Amino acid sequence: MPDPTADLPHALGGPCCRGIIKLSPDDFVVDEVLGFEPSGEGEHVFLRIEKRGENTEYLARQIARFARTPVRNVSYSGLKDRHGRTIQWFSVQLPGQVGPDWSEFETDSVRILEMTRNQRKLRRGAALGNRFELTLRQLDGAPDQLETRLNDVAQAGVPNYFGPQRFGRDGQNLDAAKALFRGDSPRPNPHQRGLYLSAARSEIFNHILAERVRQGNWNTAMDGDVFMFSGSHSIFRAEALDEDILRRVLGQEIHPSGVLWGKQPSTATGAALAIENRIAASLSDLAEGLASADLETSRRPLRLCPDALTWAFTTPDTLKLNFVLPSGAYATTVLRELVNMTGFEG
Structure with a gap:
């Protein structure tokens, strides 16, 4: 199938030019922001690695093989793009x-930038964010x-769409x-199942979010909204859309959120819930499949505000x-409001 994000509406008028990205790995640089300082001691080796043209999962397997440990003992916060120069942390339970002598792990495409230890492994989603340098x-x-x-973009942010990478190639x-969900495929392994479920809830x-963009209220408060604090996963539902709520939304202290579909009902109410339920009904095969997959319902902010732009x-x-x-969050989500890109893969 084609890119599931290609026809999503733009909030700022659509790209104003065309351009090319990733003519070289140095055109797309991602540096993971860990958000905490490893303790320096413990059974988990923390490695900050710079890689070029290497898949995160493939590199995790190579680390396990080099350390002579099962791959389950290697952890990372999130997947990083293969087509670029990316810097991210891995942990290895030893x-x-x-x-081993980690300097011997280095190749032309892999460099060890830092090595330390920590008492706990690096968990998925533990990183605070990512710093991007794009050309x-x-x-x-x-x-x-x-x-x-x-x-x-700097003033208003952009719709916080999941990028095409979330859905896999094509x-x-x-x-x-x-x-x-139809029962037409062999039973996937747990990792594959997680990727498939993530794609389904991202599509919903x-x-x-696309409907909120079309209505012009993706970055404003509407009746029944559940709000998320900037830089946090904490949520709350306001009793009324008073001046304080409107001021905080305008100031980007809080953001309206959308449901990540699962087995529990959405915590939105009113007009916001009506939109969510209408979209879920139009994608009933995905919504019903996710509910039966025993996934916890969650939420994601509708607005993405790039920091230090x-x-x-x-x-x-x-x-x-x-x-x-x-x-x-995805760099492609920011770029799609600026430039009609070619040369982007992943």
Whole structure:
């Protein structure tokens, strides 16, 4: 199937130019922000690794093989793009062991930047976020138009869509989820099952958010909204949309959220719940499959506000972008409001 995100509506008017990304790995640099300091002692070796053209899961298997330990003892916070230069942390459980000489693990595409220890392993989703340094080349639009759009993004944020990476190449994870729910596929292993379920609930969320974008209320409070604090997973439902709530939403202290479908009912009410239920009904095969899969219902902010967003034109048709996104957010979600990209894979 084609990219499931290709036809999602834009909030700021759509891309204002075309361009190319990832002509080289250094055009797409991701640096994981861990968000805590390893203790320096314990049975878990923490490795900060720079990799080029390497898949996170593949590298985890290589680490396990090098350390002569089962792959289940290797952990990481999240998957990183293979097509670029990425820096992320891995943990390896080696109780009572000094461990190998990690310098011998390095290759032309893998470097060990830091090594320390911690008392607990690195858990999925534990990282605070990711710092991006991107280079867009061969831009064919007017720089002043792109500058205006960048200011719009800096001030308003963008819809917090799940990016195409969430759905696998050509949306294959979403296809696999549908086949799984129909009972038309072999039983997947736990890792594959997790990918398929994530794709299914991401599809529902993206369509809920798309409807809010079409209605023009993706970044404003509406009746029945559940709000999320900026930089936190904590949520609350306001008794009334009073001036304080409206001020905090406008100031990006809190964000309206959308449901990540699961076995419990959504905590939204009123008009917000009506949108969620209408979209879920239109994707009933996914919603029913997720409910039967025993997934905990969760929520995700509808708005994504890039932090520390800066930019510079190094030539009239080359733009360098720097920004920080929270864990679980996608650089492609920011870029799609700016540039119609080619050369992006993953």
